[in-house]
Amino acid sequence: MAGQGTGRVPTGFAAETYISDHTFRQGHRAVEGGTNSKKRKREGKGDSSIVSGAGAYKGPWAKYEEVQPDAGSDDEYEEVEVTDDEDDEVDDTTAPVPKKLAGTDYRDTEAEGETSEFVGSQQYDYQGRTYMHVPTDLDIKLTGDYEPKNFIPKKLLHTYKYHTKSITQVRFIPDSGHLLLSASADSKIALWDVYHQRELLRTYSGHTKSVNDIDFNASGTQFISASYDRYMKLWDTETGKCLNKFTTGKTPHVVRMNPSTPHEFLAGMSDKKILQYDTRSGEMVQEYDHHLGPVNTITFCDENRRFITTSDDKSLRAWEYGIPVPIKFIAEPYMFSMVRSSPHPSGKYVAFQSSDNQITVYSSTDRFRQNRKKSYRGHNVAGYAPDVAISPDGQFVSSGDSGGYVCFWDWKTCKMWHKIEAGDAPVLAVQWHPRESSKVITGDLSGVLKYWD
Known part of the structure; x- marks a missing residue:
């Protein structure tokens, strides 16, 4: 919807208009990067029984890395449209949660064998x-x-x-x-x-x-x-x-x-x-x-x-x-x-x-x-x-x-x-x-x- 008032600016005429944030960001990225589609590789989701440290469970919070895929490589890539407010879907296909610890899920790294x-x-x-x-x-x-x-x-x-x-x-x-x-x-x-x-x-x-x-x-x-x-x-x-x-x-x-x-x-x-x-x-x-x-x-x-x-x-x-x-x-x-x-x-x-x-x-x-x-x-x-x-x-x-x-x-x-x-x-x-x-x-x-x- 064009605004009523038009005004002269140093580069010509400007008309006031209203567009949504999403449309603006999409247009902005199209100008900046030439394309708004990139190849990104996702980290492993981790093991749901490990709370912290190496191999800990990341699930839907696993990061993406931008990569340049090599021709002919078998790596699994995901072509995603990058938007700032991206909501990752929670993956329901994770391994079944292991049996609970007695009383609670809390797991202490210091707990040793008895x-x-x-x-x-x-x-x-x-x-x-x-x-x-x-x-x-x-x-x-x-x-x-x-x-x-x-x-x-x-x-x-x-x-x-x-x-x-x-x-x-x-x-x-x-x-x-x-x-x-x-x-x-x-x-x-x-x-x-x-x-x-x-x-x-x-x-x-x-x-x-x-x-x-x-x-x-x-x-x-x-x-x-x-x-x-x-x-x-x-x-x-x-x-x-x-x-x-x-x-x-x-x-x-x-x-x-x-x-x-x-x-x-x-x-x-x-x-x-x-x-x-x-x-x-x-x-x-x-x-x-x-x-x-x-x-x-x-x-x-x-x-x-x-x-x-x-x-x-x-x-x-x-x-x-x-x-x-x-x-x-x-x-x-x-x-x-x-x-x-x-x-x-x-x-x-x-x-x-x-x-x-x-x-x-x-x-x-x-x-x-x-x-x-x-x-x-x-x-x-x-x-x-x-x-x-x-x-x-x-x-x-x-x-x-x-x-x-x-x-x-x-x-x-x-x-x-x-x-x-x-x-x-x-x-x-x-x-x-x-x-x-x-x-x-x-x-x-x-x-x-x-x-x-």
């Missing part, structure tokens, strides 16, 4: 049983019913050495307590014999960074580990085989197997979420996303139908298992972030290690209120996150200390009973033996495990 080595003196006893068999040749009964009665330990029984960096968590095998699992910042997990030779039995390698939490399933046949390499791995305790891997690309801070549903576990993540996984399918089945900071603790309560979580957002939330909406939310101005937790054997309370150098107690029944009468003080935890543990009879509360002590309090009176000087390094892990009356294991920042009686 290995496990038996390093004990003998793998099988005279009846062909492995270390999973609960020993019966001891003066203490490790199976069957048991009425706990605990005492405060006084002396050092044994020192376990294998780890080269800080111990992050220790766990006795559930019920019998004849095996001990330790996780460390040196990325290794170790299984120890609590009786007989008290030797190192098996090592589990496969994480590439510090392992920050471990947890057995209810029978002790498997355990889950979480690490700063962003992976959670499920291991077979007996064979050392890695059964499954889970990752979202975020760091897990705490993992807990559900004692009532052995094939499910919860993970508290650095991105504020709590994730529920099914270990059989490897899929995430639920996501609890209400915290405002990294999740530090997960504690099952009410016969494992509910759980309580705490986070760096200085709050406590209680949840029904499987329902992603909190049933209770507690955030008071005087609260500090709670970094470790331990349920009371009665099932009515949970003790939390609070960052203001005290252990606080909350009820784990319907009200989830803080028990203001119960506060355990006198130890120093600033800057560290020492574990808190309650004795199996519910009588004593114990905790590590950044000065290298293990502290014991009376549950009822909240008075400190005793401090053991466990070493120079801060004590980060403390656990009571599930069956023996006064046995406690501690793990410190220098990687040494000590067994007390």
Whole structure:
């Protein structure tokens, strides 16, 4: 459509007109290049299972290069009309996507193969049983019913050495307590014999960074580990085989197997979420996303139908298992972030290690209120996150200390009973033996495990 006004310009007359961008660019290129058709060769689309590096998947984003085709060459060229706003068609003929990694598509180049080595003196006893068999040749009964009665330990029984960096968590095998699992910042997990030779039995390698939490399933046949390499791995305790891997690309801070549903576990993540996984399918089945900071603790309560979580957002939330909406939310101005937790054997309370150098107690029944009468003080935890543990009879509360002590309090009176000087390094892990009356294991920042009686 010609414009109304015509005007004289130095080169003659000019008439105003309207043309589309596309027509203009086509005309412009016809003048500039003489032709608007060029030969271009396309890069390979790459392998859809590779995320980065050589041969990575480019798909519709593969580049074109302009080439001068040789006469008689068999190379495949595409004659394309070059336009600036070219939309490449997405190619649907790519190879089928390989099977997903467990839990998610995220693929870490650092993830190495998992290995496990038996390093004990003998793998099988005279009846062909492995270390999973609960020993019966001891003066203490490790199976069957048991009425706990605990005492405060006084002396050092044994020192376990294998780890080269800080111990992050220790766990006795559930019920019998004849095996001990330790996780460390040196990325290794170790299984120890609590009786007989008290030797190192098996090592589990496969994480590439510090392992920050471990947890057995209810029978002790498997355990889950979480690490700063962003992976959670499920291991077979007996064979050392890695059964499954889970990752979202975020760091897990705490993992807990559900004692009532052995094939499910919860993970508290650095991105504020709590994730529920099914270990059989490897899929995430639920996501609890209400915290405002990294999740530090997960504690099952009410016969494992509910759980309580705490986070760096200085709050406590209680949840029904499987329902992603909190049933209770507690955030008071005087609260500090709670970094470790331990349920009371009665099932009515949970003790939390609070960052203001005290252990606080909350009820784990319907009200989830803080028990203001119960506060355990006198130890120093600033800057560290020492574990808190309650004795199996519910009588004593114990905790590590950044000065290298293990502290014991009376549950009822909240008075400190005793401090053991466990070493120079801060004590980060403390656990009571599930069956023996006064046995406690501690793990410190220098990687040494000590067994007390």
